Amino acid sequence: MAVVRRLTVGIVDSGGPPDTMADARAFFAEGCGPAMPDRLGHGTAVGAIIRRAAPDARLHHAQVFDDRPITSADRVARAIDWLSADCAVIVLSLGLASDRRVLRQACKAALARGCSLVAASPSRGGPCWPAAYPGVIAATGDARCGWPDLSLLPDGVIGAWCASPEHGGTGMGGASLAAARVAGHLAAGFAEAGSDPFQWLAKHARHIGPERRLAAVPAR
Known part of the structure; x- marks a missing residue:
């Protein structure tokens, strides 16, 4: 009898x-070691x-925040390298203001291994990384989206449920939770998504642009 492996989702x-x-x-900042329990509550919310979304998925945590929501490209890159060894999906509910070579290379290597990377892309401000890298699925909150919904937004950004007040959400919200929700969509439908998870997500979008239903999926 074939052994069915549980899909593993990495959480940075x-x-x-x-x-x-x-x-x-x-x-x-230097090295790595055993993780501590979540002191911010953010990774717990993402998980x-x-x-x-995907009750059967196995969650694998890589801790890059301590007691403040501050980290570095190097820490995130090393977390991606570690998780990409056995995770089909990696969610990064974070964004860094500058492009860094070490982070870019880690994302490129993980994608080459067949990992799907989902990263937060805030709707305001300039680009952030790793969401801005080619091949990384950029996710942002869309107040139109209920729990089962997705949207396809300009520049190939995927919009999703984000615990917005329009849907009764309180406390945490925004692009970081939307990235978790998009990763959940992928984890739940990974067998269907195949080798092009962005196209699979876009195909299931309920909204495109401000009002129209999806008519065509742009290349990304």
């Missing part, structure tokens, strides 16, 4: 609750969204 964030952290790793 602040960690998770203690019962999910046995296999987690923390990436420090809960993915678990709700």
